Amino acid sequence: MVSNVSDKSYVDEEPLTERKTREEKKKVQKALLQSDVHSKSDKSPVTVADYGSQAIVSYVLEKELPTESFLLVAEEDSGDLRKENGQETVQRITELVNDTLVVEECYTAAALSTEDVLRAIDSGKSEGGSSGRHWVLDPIDGTKGFLRGDQYAIALALLDEGKVVLGVLACPNLPLTSFGANKQHSSESSNDKIGCLFFAKVGEGTYMQSLDGSSPIKVHISAIENPEEASFFESFEAAHSLHDLSSAIAKKLGVKAPPVRIDSQAKYGALSRGDGAIYLRFPHKGYREKIWDHAAGSIVVTEAGGVVTDAAGNPLDFSKGKYLDLDTGIIVTNQKLMPSLLKAVRESIQEKVSSL
Numbered sequence: 001m002v003s004n005v006s007d008k009s010y011v012d013e014e015p016l017t018e019r020k021t022r023e024e025k026k027k028v029q030k031a032l033l034q035s036d037v038h039s040k041s042d043k044s045p046v047t048v049a050d051y052g053s054q055a056i057v058s059y060v061l062e063k064e065l066p067t068e069s070f071l072l073v074a075e076e077d078s079g080d081l082r083k084e085n086g087q088e089t090v091q092r093i094t095e096l097v098n099d100t101l102v103v104e105e106c107y108t109a110a111a112l113s114t115e116d117v118l119r120a121i122d123s124g125k126s127e128g129g130s131s132g133r134h135w136v137l138d139p140i141d142g143t144k145g146f147l148r149g150d151q152y153a154i155a156l157a158l159l160d161e162g163k164v165v166l167g168v169l170a171c172p173n174l175p176l177t178s179f180g181a182n183k184q185h186s187s188e189s190s191n192d193k194i195g196c197l198f199f200a201k202v203g204e205g206t207y208m209q210s211l212d213g214s215s216p217i218k219v220h221i222s223a224i225e226n227p228e229e230a231s232f233f234e235s236f237e238a239a240h241s242l243h244d245l246s247s248a249i250a251k252k253l254g255v256k257a258p259p260v261r262i263d264s265q266a267k268y269g270a271l272s273r274g275d276g277a278i279y280l281r282f283p284h285k286g287y288r289e290k291i292w293d294h295a296a297g298s299i300v301v302t303e304a305g306g307v308v309t310d311a312a313g314n315p316l317d318f319s320k321g322k323y324l325d326l327d328t329g330i331i332v333t334n335q336k337l338m339p340s341l342l343k344a345v346r347e348s349i350q351e352k353v354s355s356l
């Protein structure tokens, strides 16, 4: 629940002209990106925006933290870009990066070369682990959502000795007020202002502010205790999570509302302010979860009072390198609902197995 919804800077409707400009920008962005989408070896999409975002975050972190030995675990690498047919794409990424850095006045002096950009992307090659400090970055989480003009997030976290101690989640298409069961694609149609930044530091709670810079407010996970009143989030993409298993779990719990399907770690952000009460994620057999898909989101939720575990109730372990080594899936809710959610998950998985 957003604690001070009476704060007018949050709930003011966006003026019509600004909304039109934003919609126009989105259309242009979408058209531009359709022609700049590439397929990675695992067949997932990557765009100039994924590479550009990784280059910028990596470059800025390294500039801002000159005294720290800088280790970054990030999703993208420059392998495909360094191939012969990657030159044109690298050129476009470099233009995008320089145009963006120019807007931030302190970086105007530095026009980056294509090699600087490739190097910045490759700073993200650290493997993570249980010792020292590692930044963890998903430069665009929910690339498919980004391409559809739906939800996506830029997700950055800091691991200290394998534990998440800081998380920042930028959700440019997430409405500032709420994203509930009846607002599945509200970023396209509502008058709400959009663009949220969530941030959490261990022991200090979770805060949200608008991406255009209002003052932060503290947010809290839903306090709902009766599952009949709860709504739940799951992946937009059926290929990323077993929707039929989530639906069986929700039915067993007595959840009445239909699932709210949104892309990316925006689900964790929305959950941290009480938009829904549960997040269920059950990837298809054989998929290995990466730490950059959950590190920032998990601290944003836990610092807001939530609990994040695997399907067996174990906390997520970010100390094992790039991958999360977990049992079956990821579930998130508040402390009150977790015991009954775990029971419903266990029973539904057993029923699924015995029906095979």
Ligand SMILES: Nc1ncnc2c1ncn2[C@@H]1O[C@H](COP(=O)(O)OS(=O)(=O)O)[C@@H](OP(=O)(O)O)[C@H]1O
Pocket (backbone or CB within 6 Å): 044, 075, 138, 140, 141, 142, 143, 144, 145, 234, 235, 236, 237, 238, 239, 240, 241, 261, 262, 263, 264, 265, 283, 284, 287, 290, 293
């Ligand atoms: N097969 C499969 N199963 C499970 N998860 C997968 C799978 N393939 C990809 N991914 C990862 O899902 C990330 C997108 O987040 P979500 O799954 O939460 O969003 S959604 O499906 O787009 O709704 C997405 O993150 P990005 O690659 O950053 O977009 C992937 O890391």
Ligand SMILES: [Mg+2]
Pocket (backbone or CB within 6 Å): 044, 045, 075, 143
């Ligand atoms: Mg990806």
Ligand SMILES: [Mg+2]
Pocket (backbone or CB within 6 Å): 138, 140, 141, 142, 292, 293
């Ligand atoms: Mg991701």
Ligand SMILES: [Mg+2]
Pocket (backbone or CB within 6 Å): 050, 075, 138, 139, 140, 141, 142, 143
């Ligand atoms: Mg990504």
